[in-house]
Amino acid sequence: MWRSMRLVEQLREAWSAAKATARLAIGLPDYDAYVAHVRAQHPGATPMAREAFAVERMEARYGKGRSRCC
Known part of the structure; x- marks a missing residue:
């Protein structure tokens, strides 16, 4: 029993x-x-909402208003 739980x-x-x-x-x-x-x-501090976090991360990665592939 314990083995299966582990x-x-x-x-x-x-x-x-x-x-x-x-x-x-x-x-x-x-x-x-x-x-x-x-x-x-x-x-x-209060964490950002999930949606705001996703937007902020995408902007940090790709930049605001521009797109890049590499």
């Missing part, structure tokens, strides 16, 4: 790590990591 936990951890790696590989920002960082490092 296996399930290990699979969850592996899946989370795989998702994070895939997001980094294709350039998708990790909102949950951002929120955890803000709460841990800036306790008085």
